[in-house]
Amino acid sequence: MNIVEQVKEQLKAEIAQAIEKAGLAAAGEIPAIILETPKEKEHGDFAANIAMQLARIAKKAPRAIAEEITEHLDKSKASIEKMEIAGPGFINFFLDNGYLRELIPAVMEADQSYGCSEFGNNQKVQVEFVSANPTGNLHLGHARGAAVGDSLCNILEKAGYDVTREYYINDAGNQINNLAYSVEARYFEALGKEASMPEDGYHGEDVRQFGKELADTYGDRFIDTPEEERLAFFREYGLKREMEKLKQDLHDFHVDFDVWFSETSLYEEGKVEETLQLLREKEEVYDQDGAVWFRSTTYGDDKDRVLVKSDGSYTYLMPDIAYHKNKFERGFAKVINIWGADHHGYIPRMQAAVQALGYQKNQLETQIIQMVNLYENGERVKMSKRTGKAVTLRDLMEEVGIDATRYFFAMRSADTHLDFDLSLAKSQSNENPVYYVQYAHARLSSIFRQASEKGFSFDPNADLTPIASEKEYDLLKKIGEFPEAVALAADKYAPHRMTTYLHELASVFHSFYNAERVVDPEDEKKTKARLALVKAVQITLRNGMKMLGVSAPEKM
RNA sequence: GCCCUAGUAGCUCAGAGGAAGAGCAACAGCCUCCUAAGCUGUAGGUCACAGGUUCGAAUCCUGUCUAGGGCGCCA
Numbered sequence: 001m002n003i004v005e006q007v008k009e010q011l012k013a014e015i016a017q018a019i020e021k022a023g024l025a026a027a028g029e030i031p032a033i034i035l036e037t038p039k040e041k042e043h044g045d046f047a048a049n050i051a052m053q054l055a056r057i058a059k060k061a062p063r064a065i066a067e068e069i070t071e072h073l074d075k076s077k078a079s080i081e082k083m084e085i086a087g088p089g090f091i092n093f094f095l096d097n098g099y100l101r102e103l104i105p106a107v108m109e110a111d112q113s114y115g116c117s118e119f120g121n122n123q124k125v126q127v128e129f130v131s132a133n134p135t136g137n138l139h140l141g142h143a144r145g146a147a148v149g150d151s152l153c154n155i156l157e158k159a160g161y162d163v164t165r166e167y168y169i170n171d172a173g174n175q176i177n178n179l180a181y182s183v184e185a186r187y188f189e190a191l192g193k194e195a196s197m198p199e200d201g202y203h204g205e206d207v208r209q210f211g212k213e214l215a216d217t218y219g220d221r222f223i224d225t226p227e228e229e230r231l232a233f234f235r236e237y238g239l240k241r242e243m244e245k246l247k248q249d250l251h252d253f254h255v256d257f258d259v260w261f262s263e264t265s266l267y268e269e270g271k272v273e274e275t276l277q278l279l280r281e282k283e284e285v286y287d288q289d290g291a292v293w294f295r296s297t298t299y300g301d302d303k304d305r306v307l308v309k310s311d312g313s314y315t316y317l318m319p320d321i322a323y324h325k326n327k328f329e330r331g332f333a334k335v336i337n338i339w340g341a342d343h344h345g346y347i348p349r350m351q352a353a354v355q356a357l358g359y360q361k362n363q364l365e366t367q368i369i370q371m372v373n374l375y376e377n378g379e380r381v382k383m384s385k386r387t388g389k390a391v392t393l394r395d396l397m398e399e400v401g402i403d404a405t406r407y408f409f410a411m412r413s414a415d416t417h418l419d420f421d422l423s424l425a426k427s428q429s430n431e432n433p434v435y436y437v438q439y440a441h442a443r444l445s446s447i448f449r450q451a452s453e454k455g456f457s458f459d460p461n462a463d464l465t466p467i468a469s470e471k472e473y474d475l476l477k478k479i480g481e482f483p484e485a486v487a488l489a490a491d492k493y494a495p496h497r498m499t500t501y502l503h504e505l506a507s508v509f510h511s512f513y514n515a516e517r518v519v520d521p522e523d524e525k526k527t528k529a530r531l532a533l534v535k536a537v538q539i540t541l542r543n544g545m546k547m548l549g550v551s552a553p554e555k556m
Numbered sequence: 557g558c559c560c561u562a563g564u565a566g567c568u569c570a571g572a573g574g575a576a577g578a579g580c581a582a583c584a585g586c587c588u589c590c591u592a593a594g595c596u597g598u599a600g601g602u603c604a605c606a607g608g609u610u611c612g613a614a615u616c617c618u619g620u621c622u623a624g625g626g627c628g629c630c631a
Contacts, residue, residue: 039577049574055611062611087575088612133631173631200630291629302559302627309629316631344560345626370561371625412569416562417624424568424580428593431580435593443591450590500570503578514586514595556593 003102004480008035008046011078011093015048018072024058024065035093037481044084044092045477051089062089100476101464107479107536108460115543119487120161124331127153129338130250131168134242135179136204138249138393140372141340144418146393147409147549148369149338150255151495154547159490164332165257168323171239172263173316178202179242180235186211187234191220210241249393253402254549266322272314275322275357276307284356294321299352299361321353328359336493337366338414344368367493368415376422400425406549407434411499433503437545438553440506443513444538445554451519451531458535462528471512472533478508479540486547495548502544509537 001009012033019025031053035046051066058065066085073080082094107114129149132142150165157163170176181198188195190211197203214222214237222230243260250256266272276292279285285294290310294317297304307318327335339346347366354364374381374391381391396405404425411433412418424431448458467476482501489497518530542552 034574036574038575039571040575043575047575049612052574052611090575170631175631289629293629306629311629313629315629341561341625343626343631347560368561373624415560416569419568421568430593432593433579436579439591439593443594447590454590496570500578507578510594511596513590514592517590519590556591 014078018069021072022068044094046093048091066091097473104532104536115482115486117483117487119159123333125161125334126164126332127336128166133170133175135202139390143393144409145369146255147406148414151410151548155489159487166259167257169262179238180231182207183234183238187214190215272319272322296349296352299355301348301352305349341370370417372418374420403550404434410495410548413496437502437506440509441552442556447518458531459528462532464529466526466529471515474508478505
């Protein structure tokens with residue numbers, strides 16, 4: 001708990017005591033006291049709505065209650081400077097903000113771990129995200145999922161969870177057979193032979209490239225090999241190359257996984273069969289029309305779902321249930337899936353499956369990444385997956401850059417449709433929100449360069465008493481909110497709360513920067529104190545940007 | 557038809573019981589001074605609509621309208 005939270009707790013305790021002393025309510029009747037940080041400056045440093053909440057218990061008008069609370073409050077104990085009753089019965093507290101200075105050494109001490117909290121109690125959490133089929137390039141939707149997923153993982157880690165990042169490789173289904181056929185077709189094509197793409201083939205440039213590679217390396221060697229053998233080779237080759245590409249693209253996007261989980265491994269280890277057997281024993285499945293059905297309606301799904309088709313093969317759901325069983329067996333208290341919007345109808349059946357396996361419904365959390373529409377110069381950019389004509393993650397990184405792409409995706413709540421404005425993201429101007437935050441960091445760095453040029457050395461033990469202006473306190477308040485902001489973002493699975501926070505922090509800093517001078521050769525004492533303050537800002541900003549996978553430039 | 561998302565300033569979006577918010581765009585100012593990719597100020601709103609719950613609703617409930625998406629023995 002940092003000093004801001006301590007002061008808040010103290011103030012809450014004093015309010016509770018005042019309520020008792022005034023005889024407004026007995027100790028057991030007092031509702032949880034909430035202190036808000038008002039948006040408006042005129043509403044003080046903290047505001048309490050307790051008087052309104054007590055209206056019914058005390059059977060008095062809220063403003064009268066507020067009056068009595070303030071009369072019985074021990075101002076000396078909670079560094080209260082002034083109290084005002086406002087609106088329907090808010091009590092606005094104006095504090096002596098000197099205590100905020102204590103944040104500076106605390107932030108410097110914590111350094112890279114500033115922002116961490118015990119919120120997650122070291123609970124084991126698994127986040128599965130991206131998990132795109134290894135059959136082509138990562139497109140816009142995957143890019144959004146990667147940015148949101150990775151940022152969420154960083155946030156969860158900072159909030160005190162033990163996080164595993166996982167990618168589920170769909171390397172067992174039909175789509176891999178189609179990949180093999182597609183590679184084959186491109187291979188023949190590269191050799192100048194007649195070749196036709198399968199109905200559901202993959203038309204991407206990458207697959208064409210693989211065909212060329214194979215033709216260059218092996219010549220016409222595969223033309224006479226038996227089809228089965230040839231396809232097996234192409235399948236392996238295609239999968240290997242696709243995975244290399246995926247990993248590289250994601251890595252370059254600053255997204256790395258702890259576990260790459262192969263669907264095939266579930267089959268090889270008999271996990272799929274084992275899971276089906278378990279469901280049968282638990283009488284969660286039944287046979288009908290030659291197929292095996294999962295009674296998902298027991299757990300609120302619209303209809304029962306087929307697990308084994310009448311031709312004996314599994315549906316997609318079956319290995320996926322086995323996969324989730326495996327997740328929980330690895331000891332994760334919570335499993336978070338980040339899925340594309342096209343999977344959203346799939347949530348109820350997966351939740352049903354988790355319950356059928358004997359786990360709690362809320363142990364599985366599914367976040368949906370909504371659709372991304374691309375705009376350029378005000379025009380909607382049309383994309384077609386079939387022809388492989390789609391904007392890829394790689395395109396975005398090259399055209400827009402990693403920082404802007406990651407920031408843009410992290411900026412909006414994930415479960416709403418996103419209009420991605422390419423022109424805006426590419427523009428090197430103040431219209432682009434990512435620069436606002438980065439510029440703040442560059443300015444901070446510049447201050448330290450200037451300071452050292454002018455002979456000031458940064459002193460972590462500087463006397464901080466010169467820090468006393470409103471702008472400085474505003475900065476410190478914002479810095480003090482950081483761990484709470486991280487924990488809240490973790491609690492709501494909402495990375496976009498971090499971009500909001502960083503924007504606010506940058507804004508308070510820019511405002512301070514314009515109003516006050518840090519490096520002042522005339523006043524060494526003040527300069528040293530402010531350098532320490534500004535160092536705390538820099539640490540906070542940098543930690544936040546790192547969570548979003550955005551770089552913190554020294555110069556711009 | 558059923559289910560999910562959304563509808564808040566001109567535009568893009570936060571806010572999810574407590575005092576209507578940000579960025580961009582518009583308008584008016586600010587660089588002899590640590591980076592003007594910045595700052596300061598002005599203007600801009602029936603929070604889609606109608607009911608309900610509450611001391612209090614953009615926020616919760618019910619219904620309606622509009623937009624997008626999902627509803628396979630595909631993955």
